[in-house]
Amino acid sequence: MLSLHVATTSFVANAVGNHRGRTTSLSMNEAAAKAAWLAKLDAPQWGPGASMPMGATRDSAPAAAAPVAAPAAAAPATSEAAAKAAWLAKLDAPSWGGARASAGGLVNDFTCQWLSDSEKAALKATADAMSAPNKGFLASDESAGPWLRAGHVDAAKVPDTEENRAAYRSMLYQAPGLSEYISGVILHTETLYQSDASGRKMVDLINENGMIPGIKLDKGYDTSGIPGTVVGPLGHPETFDKGIDDLDARCKAAYAQGARFAKWRNVLQIDPANGLPSDLAITLCVHNLAQYATICQRNGLVPIIEPEIVPNGNHGIEACAVITEKVLVAQFAALKQHGCYLEGAVLKPNMVKNGLAGPKATPEQIATATVTVLKRTVPVAMPGIFFLSGETALDEDNEEEATNNLNAMNKLYPNLPWSLTFSYGKALQKTTIITWMGNVANNGIAQTAILNRCKANSDACQGTYIKGTCASVSVDGNVAQAGGAY
Numbered sequence: 001m002l003s004l005h006v007a008t009t010s011f012v013a014n015a016v017g018n019h020r021g022r023t024t025s026l027s028m029n030e031a032a033a034k035a036a037w038l039a040k041l042d043a044p045q046w047g048p049g050a051s052m053p054m055g056a057t058r059d060s061a062p063a064a065a066a067p068v069a070a071p072a073a074a075a076p077a078t079s080e081a082a083a084k085a086a087w088l089a090k091l092d093a094p095s096w097g098g099a100r101a102s103a104g105g106l107v108n109d110f111t112c113q114w115l116s117d118s119e120k121a122a123l124k125a126t127a128d129a130m131s132a133p134n135k136g137f138l139a140s141d142e143s144a145g146p147w148l149r150a151g152h153v154d155a156a157k158v159p160d161t162e163e164n165r166a167a168y169r170s171m172l173y174q175a176p177g178l179s180e181y182i183s184g185v186i187l188h189t190e191t192l193y194q195s196d197a198s199g200r201k202m203v204d205l206i207n208e209n210g211m212i213p214g215i216k217l218d219k220g221y222d223t224s225g226i227p228g229t230v231v232g233p234l235g236h237p238e239t240f241d242k243g244i245d246d247l248d249a250r251c252k253a254a255y256a257q258g259a260r261f262a263k264w265r266n267v268l269q270i271d272p273a274n275g276l277p278s279d280l281a282i283t284l285c286v287h288n289l290a291q292y293a294t295i296c297q298r299n300g301l302v303p304i305i306e307p308e309i310v311p312n313g314n315h316g317i318e319a320c321a322v323i324t325e326k327v328l329v330a331q332f333a334a335l336k337q338h339g340c341y342l343e344g345a346v347l348k349p350n351m352v353k354n355g356l357a358g359p360k361a362t363p364e365q366i367a368t369a370t371v372t373v374l375k376r377t378v379p380v381a382m383p384g385i386f387f388l389s390g391e392t393a394l395d396e397d398n399e400e401e402a403t404n405n406l407n408a409m410n411k412l413y414p415n416l417p418w419s420l421t422f423s424y425g426k427a428l429q430k431t432t433i434i435t436w437m438g439n440v441a442n443n444g445i446a447q448t449a450i451l452n453r454c455k456a457n458s459d460a461c462q463g464t465y466i467k468g469t470c471a472s473v474s475v476d477g478n479v480a481q482a483g484g485a486y
């Protein structure tokens with residue numbers, strides 16, 4: 001018997017209230033949220049016209065529980081298209097007065113000239129659309145099958161067949177109104193070239209439902225790892241990902257099949273006592289990702305750059321903060337060295353958290369530590385930062401934790417220069433899989449479940465999610481989530 005936990009809102013009522021009768025127009029709430037988001041870009045706390053409190057510094061005052069500001073002068077957007085056009089125009093208008101290429105590229109870009117203006121314009125348009133306000137990615141590129149990664153005793157019973165994967169994923173991609181919360185869907189190679197039971201291509205289902213298809217391109221890692229490196233908390237040495245050799249051809253094929261962005265995840269482990277991650281592993285990780293990124297860009301694909309520092313271990317949040325900052329500094333230095341076009345790329349980092357067996361940090365501590373590191377390391381040229389949810393302890397509700405942590409960041413720091421959002425796999429899908437359980441008769445209620453969790457995370461992008469209001473299976477039935485290469 002499935003028991004869903006929800007504090008204040010019933011599971012079904014939530015879905016009915018939020019998703020029945022969608023039209024392409026924005027609701028007043030959505031229009032107000034988008035206008036407020038645009039106003040935030042226009043009104044930096046530290047900028048001209050902003051009154052800075054006496055004695056305050058730029059970083060001193062995360063607005064505790066500040067409500068989303070009402071739009072200043074701009075008239076509220078009346079349609080989603082108008083809001084998007086206004087948002088894109090704002091991002092394209094350089095504050096230093098540089099001229100714009102007619103195609104929307106940067107003609108006064110003097111340092112990234114290996115791509116043409118039109119290639120850059122196309123990459124930037126895709127990256128901006130991926131980073132649209134209050135939207136994230138649905139990571140559905142699991143190799144092990146989503147039911148094995150989900151970390152639930154019942155989910156693991158769904159037979160991991162090609163037919164089941166197609167049935168489940170085609171159900172997800174067709175959830176009505178999903179594009180209100182999801183900009184891009186990350187696919188496994190199998191899915192990119194797959195059709196549903198009625199013969200429709202998966203990429204068509206995604207496009208028709210208003211989202212952008214992307215492809216996972218790393219080929220994972222062997223646990224034999226980098227020779228001579230120390231065994232870490234994952235139980236194997238440090239690793240490097242395979243897949244660069246034939247990457248160019250796979251990018252071309254993926255683009256031809258409809259993908260417009262890509263993902264590559266490298267893994268680093270923390271063990272401060274044994275010097276992990278080693279400088280060697282960090283160097284291999286960031287250069288491998290930078291090489292992947294530029295090969296993608298040469299082929300018209302926006303790269304998601306994912307240097308994941310896994311939470312396994314008993315370290316505190318401080319160790320994760322120090323190492324995440326070090327890795328991201330190295331990552332952006334490597335991207336510069338390889339000539340990556342930052343406006344046409346996005347980052348997928350871990351949040352700064354305690355180790356799975358370490359002293360537990362609160363969402364507010366996680367938010368502050370994470371945003372502090374990101375402000376120090378991620379150039380504002382990059383339009384979006386999309387967190388992975390990561391492995392969680394067995395006594396944690398991974399879906400709620402991921403939503404609450406994201407919410408705390410956007411609530412405490414409402415004026416960030418990037419879209420700070422989600423690219424969750426496990427933390428979007430656990431309740432949905434348990435609701436579906438391999439039975440197409442459950443498609444409707446499973447779609448309700450995915451829509452609810454995606455909406456919760458969209459609210460978290462605005463700092464307005466109320467803890468406990470999205471139904472989840474909570475911690476009941478938690479088992480170890482399948483680990484290793486994604």
Ligand code: 13P
Pocket residue numbers: 139186265306388389390391423424425426427486
């Ligand atoms: P999670 O399942 O940890 O959210 O990760 C998503 C992902 O795409 C990792 O590469």
